[in-house]
Amino acid sequence: MMLIDGRPATTVPASDRGLNYGDGLFETVRVHAGELPLFERHLARLRDGCRRLGLPHPGDDAIRADARALLADGALEGVLRIVLTHGDGGRGYAPPVDTPGRRIVSLHTLPAGLEGGMTAGVCETRLGDSPALGGLKHLGRLEQVLAARETAVAGWDEGLMLDASGWVVEGTRHNLFYWRNGHLYTPPLRSTGVAGVMRALVLESLPRAGVPGGEARLRYDDLHAIEGLLLCNAVAGLRVVERLEGRALGEGGDMRELKRELRAAGVAWLG
Amino acid sequence: MMLIDGRPATTVPASDRGLNYGDGLFETVRVHAGELPLFERHLARLRDGCRRLGLPHPGDDAIRADARALLADGALEGVLRIVLTHGDGGRGYAPPVDTPGRRIVSLHTLPAGLEGGMTAGVCETRLGDSPALGGLKHLGRLEQVLAARETAVAGWDEGLMLDASGWVVEGTRHNLFYWRNGHLYTPPLRSTGVAGVMRALVLESLPRAGVPGGEARLRYDDLHAIEGLLLCNAVAGLRVVERLEGRALGEGGDMRELKRELRAAGVAWLG
Numbered sequence: 424m425m426l427i428d429g430r431p432a433t434t435v436p437a438s439d440r441g442l443n444y445g446d447g448l449f450e451t452v453r454v455h456a457g458e459l460p461l462f463e464r465h466l467a468r469l470r471d472g473c474r475r476l477g478l479p480h481p482g483d484d485a486i487r488a489d490a491r492a493l494l495a496d497g498a499l500e501g502v503l504r505i506v507l508t509h510g511d512g513g514r515g516y517a518p519p520v521d522t523p524g525r526r527i528v529s530l531h532t533l534p535a536g537l538e539g540g541m542t543a544g545v546c547e548t549r550l551g552d553s554p555a556l557g558g559l560k561h562l563g564r565l566e567q568v569l570a571a572r573e574t575a576v577a578g579w580d581e582g583l584m585l586d587a588s589g590w591v592v593e594g595t596r597h598n599l600f601y602w603r604n605g606h607l608y609t610p611p612l613r614s615t616g617v618a619g620v621m622r623a624l625v626l627e628s629l630p631r632a633g634v635p636g637g638e639a640r641l642r643y644d645d646l647h648a649i650e651g652l653l654l655c656n657a658v659a660g661l662r663v664v665e666r667l668e669g670r671a672l673g674e675g676g677d678m679r680e681l682k683r684e685l686r687a688a689g690v691a692w693l694g
Numbered sequence: 695m696m697l698i699d700g701r702p703a704t705t706v707p708a709s710d711r712g713l714n715y716g717d718g719l720f721e722t723v724r725v726h727a728g729e730l731p732l733f734e735r736h737l738a739r740l741r742d743g744c745r746r747l748g749l750p751h752p753g754d755d756a757i758r759a760d761a762r763a764l765l766a767d768g769a770l771e772g773v774l775r776i777v778l779t780h781g782d783g784g785r786g787y788a789p790p791v792d793t794p795g796r797r798i799v800s801l802h803t804l805p806a807g808l809e810g811g812m813t814a815g816v817c818e819t820r821l822g823d824s825p826a827l828g829g830l831k832h833l834g835r836l837e838q839v840l841a842a843r844e845t846a847v848a849g850w851d852e853g854l855m856l857d858a859s860g861w862v863v864e865g866t867r868h869n870l871f872y873w874r875n876g877h878l879y880t881p882p883l884r885s886t887g888v889a890g891v892m893r894a895l896v897l898e899s900l901p902r903a904g905v906p907g908g909e910a911r912l913r914y915d916d917l918h919a920i921e922g923l924l925l926c927n928a929v930a931g932l933r934v935v936e937r938l939e940g941r942a943l944g945e946g947g948d949m950r951e952l953k954r955e956l957r958a959a960g961v962a963w964l965g
Contacts, residue, residue, distance in 0.1 A: 433708055445833055554822065
């Protein structure tokens with residue numbers, strides 16, 4: 424089911440700037456028990472992203488109305504995808520002034536395999552560095568596409584991506600946290616990667632859960648020294664990696680308080 | 695006028711992977727005197743790009759047939775745009791295996807202002823570095839979009855872009871060549887920028903034209919020391935910058951032999 428600018432539709436003009444230039448943003452929102460527990464966080468990130476890119480924003484109410492309409496059929500579990508593009512433009516990179524954007528909101532079934540421990544490996548495809556786009560969930564995701572294909576060929580559940588200098592950044596579709604010396608860290612994302620909604624929520628929850636940690640860089644060469652690896656995104660929540668490139672990993676640290684905090688914050692589907 | 699997979703159409707499914715993930719490539723081809731003088735170079739670049747990205751290629755003959763059909767109405771001057779996307783896919787970065795791609799070929803009028811000297815300035819928006827995507831004309835062009843808006847606001851004809859370390863890379867829609875110590879150089883494009891068809895042709899033509907030069911890096915701090923600046927792309931050809939951030943620039947060097955070589959190679963519209 425899909426709404427384009429609020430109306431049922433399945434196609435967009437081939438002149439859409441999202442298609443031609445990646446001029447747009449998207450969000451992937453978890454539907455749980457017929458609700459969107461983290462919706463306000465996704466809406467806030469979209470507003471911030473539109474501000475950073477000068478992208479027209481349709482207003483939160485329009486997106487909320489789309490979501491209500493799509494959930495009216497009673498879906499309990501699923502994924503709501505929101506795409507905002509810069510709308511239609513002529514040929515040429517400069518966006519037309521005062522053009523209305525386009526919003527594409529669609530409801531999807533929950534992907535399989537969201538439960539249990541995961542396997543992971545490290546992809547050959549490196550993540551680039553972009554001072555202008557770092558952290559944004561913009562429409563240009565070709566590096567993730569290449570790495571996701573590697574991941575599928577290797578048979579891992581997820582592939583980790585390094586930057587060009589060999590720093591660990593994130594997975595193809597998850598942010599990551601790692602246990603080291605009893606602390607739970609996630610790589611900083613200054614000019615690369617996607618600053619995920621679940622990553623932010625985990626970071627906020629650490630102090631309340633009494634788990635020491637925060638942002639800290641990790642070299643590929645130091646992956647052997649970590650005590651545990653977690654992957655997170657807004658659809659799955661937080662998951663444990665059981666095997667990294669064939670090496671067995673334990674839980675790494677006590678997750679009970681952290682999971683309690685996350686459930687209290689809305690991640691009620693967390694096992 | 696537009697053909698999608700060979701048939702007249704103006705819309706694509708909103709599930710297109712070019713729209714959702716930037717999973718595709720494009721070419722901007724000059725129409726001159728009803729012909730496509732550099733078409734084979736563009737087709738070769740598309741084949742190479744598809745190989746690098748694992749993108750399905752429709753075959754040169756299909757693209758040639760689209761071009762013939764669009765030019766059958768007798769257009770003499772214009773721009774042919776070719777977009778190849780990874781076609782339709784479900785939600786998720788990994789491309790479906792054996793999916794047919796989608797090709798969108800469209801004919802546009804020639805943009806205004808292709809003649810005469812240009813003004814240029816340096817954009818705040820920096821170009822990122824991507825080992826996986828450097829040089830490719832892929833669909834994720836958000837940095838160029840941001841820089842093109844800066845360029846329009848500043849009132850320049852073109853904006854130059856630096857990488858994060860302050861090296862000059864290219865313009866928002868042109869590659870660049872600069873004169874220094876009597877040599878004509880262009881910045882190398884290892885992991886950033888778009889390796890343009892006209893840039894390659896100029897590089898190839900330098901020895902035949904007896905112009906010393908080639909690839910050499912240029913820092914922003916050294917822009918004041920250049921003797922001349924040229925911008926090139928497949929639509930405009932090769933153009934001289936007359937003012938760079940307000941400073942008057944001369945031609946920088948003798949262009950007559952180089953222009954003769956370029957005209958002989960197909961750039962017959964060069965003034």
